[in-house]
Amino acid sequence: MPKDKLMDFDRALELFEPVMGFEVHVELNTATKMFSSAPNPAHSENHDAEPNTLIAPVDLGLPGALPVVNAEAIRKSISLGLALGCSIAPVSRFARKNYFYPDLGKNYQISQYDEPIAFEGRVELELEDGTIIEVPIERAHMEEDAGKLTHVGGATGRIQGAEYSLVDYNRAGVPLVEIVTKPIFGGEDRSPEIARAYVQAIRDLVLALGISEGRMERGNLRCDANVSLRRRGEEKLGTRTETKNVNSTRSVERAVRYEIQRQAAILEAGGTITQETRHWHEDTGTTSAGRPKSDADDYRYFPEPDLLPVAPARELIEALRAELPEQPVARRRRLKAEWGFTNQEFQDVVNNGILSEVEATIAAGASPASARKWWTGEIARIANAQEREAPELVSPADVAALQALVDAGTLTDKLARQVLDGVIAGEGTPQEVVDARGLAVVSDDGALIAAIDEALAAQPDVLEKIRDGKVQAAGAIIGAVMKAMKGQADAARVRELILERAVS
Template sequence: MADTLMDFDKALELFEPVLGFEVHVELNTETKMFSSAPNPAHESNHGAAPNTLVAPVDMGLPGAMPVVNQKAVESAIKLGLALGCSIEKHSTFARKNYFYPDLGKNYQISQKDDPIAYEGSVEVELADGRLIAIPIERAHMEEDAGKLTHVGGATGRIQGAEYSLVDYNRAGVPLVEIVTHMIEGAEHDAPEIAKAYVGTIRDIAKALGISEARMERGNLRCDANVSLRRRGSDQLGTRTETKNVNSMRSVERAVRYEIQRQAAILEAGGTITQETRHWHEDTGRTSAGRPKSDADDYRYFPEPDLVPVEPSDELIERLRGELPEAPVTRRRRLKAEWGFTDLEFQDVNNGGLVDQVEATIAAGATPASARKWWTGEITRLANAQDADAAELVSPEHVAALQGLVDAGTLTDKLARQVLEGVIAGEGSPQEVVDARGLAVVSDDGALIAAIDEALTSQPDVLAKIKDGKVQAAGAIIGAVMKAMKGQADAARVRELILERAAAN
């Protein structure tokens, strides 16, 4: 049965949304958090066969002892510093006990009382340029669980499946979970703030080089908490937690949906069940998961096999010195350097193409041409192939392609054909031009021959041009371009047409 939804604006008239986010960032270390097994979150291990990236610790085998991954600790500290957090000098691990088939040990090594980073704040930028400070409660280290694949049934979910398979490759992948404090005062901006916050965490993780941060691969996952407080009341509402939302757009939509769903229930006199909920991308709805109380009985107790992590002041300051420019600061600097309008930069940023445009400019293209290619033809081709634009073509090839246009070797139309060849794996832009014979015909003799033939076959058009109706030249340009198979510079063709008409 479909949920009843209240109009979003009406919901905000009656209730104040209160938000909270838990974002899991998979670290791209060479090995896992507590074992020497290769880490599937590292790009080189992507797509590995099930249960091939495992070690006894990951499987929960008796006698297997965990060892902390130093690189993961450093990555967690970097992330904490980038979030404005204090770094814990005596950070401890704990066992979070629960049973699930893909958790071989029946507990997860995580952190409870002494997280590696705590009490910070990060600024997120909304589309209109406003900056919103998001308060960070903690960032703690933990390991990921494995993955279940449900076989049979129509949906790929456990309901209706004939059986399930367990892949332990992901078990033990190093994670940093970032937990916000309650976010109040979001009002109508709540969905956009959710999207902007997750995007900011993604940008920070990528800038630090600690994660691929690709949501579609699960490198970065968000649990979105939403509750509603009736206007004029001090009492917080009951929250729901929408789990593992895997795109920024989906986070935005899930928050909006929960506000509308909860408002309809409350206004009808119902109550909100405190529970986890699942986001369905296909329907744009959430559905109930499991009930959840404020004090889940995970029976935390100190991890007896791991000593506390005690980073030195020297290590913390060294890592602080390695922090890159903050994403918001970088975006504002690049926008000014490139001379983009708000809308132009928004197109680049919303497409996740800032890095690609920057690299293309560094390779020699102008900011305007780099933006044109990435937000235009490349994005169109990526959408048609259901692919990531950044993976279709390199910035260096885009810059080289624009260079051929600037040199007059290609028209924009021919350049689009060359781009398709590059994406198809036919080589560099110049190699595609050579192989396909796509260069602009620059021989005036060949162009004049085609023009004279077109003028002879259309004497009425020639007469109009001679009478000063130069717009009539368009018909001749079309005929010449057809004869040249599109491999002519239309501007040069027009110049020659007018010259030949004057001479006749």
């Protein structure tokens, strides 16, 4: 694949104005699918199911199978629309979006077109320096997900060059809400940061609502980022590209920056931008061409004849409105004040995309400082090394349990890191890992005294140094004892016992 030419980011912004738009797909965590009674793989209990085991005739598009709307999905869609500041349509309608792909059994997707359930909203974002940005929402509509293709063979894992493809229909029919923004102007050099903040705000919102697992690495929340450039002084919008299914907030930021630089280089060289979908490559930080982007007319939308219009009662809408959580900006400000974090400490949490995880860890009993330390420290380091998302590695409950063992003196910080490795490796809860690996701190005086005596025998002058007032000399014995006991000695108790020996 030839390497794209890029223009310097600052130079690109001198010549062109970036215009963005986002389509965020949220998988709802209902017990069953959008139009069938098959279990929903977007629910955490079903995530690891074997391929093609969570299916029903409707999901496969079998002849005579008729869809039935999931009432819980309707309620969760309304809640999301309200949280986005949208108006809820008194009547909305499903439509057929016609296109062929092997993971779409019936050759059309049930979606909403000109009559979405929610429309005309806005989301407030707070950037790192406290700047408030308002993103206009055009619509939030309901639809079903397609299945999943796995391309086997070849070097890229994509269909080009693959020997064959496998189809998993488990995901077919998963309830989705697609949130579509209006064009976002005025982002300028902060456009990539705005992209990241917007997707993070949507994730925070769906987690607060409890309507989705929000795991981007699992596809529970996926972002398509639209970027176009127009030359300074012109009114006509440029041709847009759509970078598909970016699976982390950091990647959304990088993809937007890359597209600005790539498109600017093409336009300044006299070329034209192709309206197309593009694929994001996490390993190289680049995008590559997908397929020409279809317009709405190409999908031949028409009303779904097998489903009645959706007409939610006004009482239901108002009841759901009364249950809405606080908005992301207000929530962040409250949490920052409650936790006592500095601006930088709180921003580290936000930038790592772990605000909800830190909040859940604190709710499970950890202190704010310890929760932040684990998630932005050791867990973030392991996630980066394994090229995974931090929430995928460990649960907030396990992090809180790990810290409780440290607080109780059962583990030192060093031992706790070993226990964390075991939890991430799937060896069980923190306590189970401690028991299985025998990692608890040794505080038994008999075992400690024996190790101290052995260390003192090797360094007999230490006690005299301590008696002469050089208390820091005890550090050599503490270090020897810790080494002999593989880091499992209670260092504070070892120090006490050494000093007792010095005065006896």
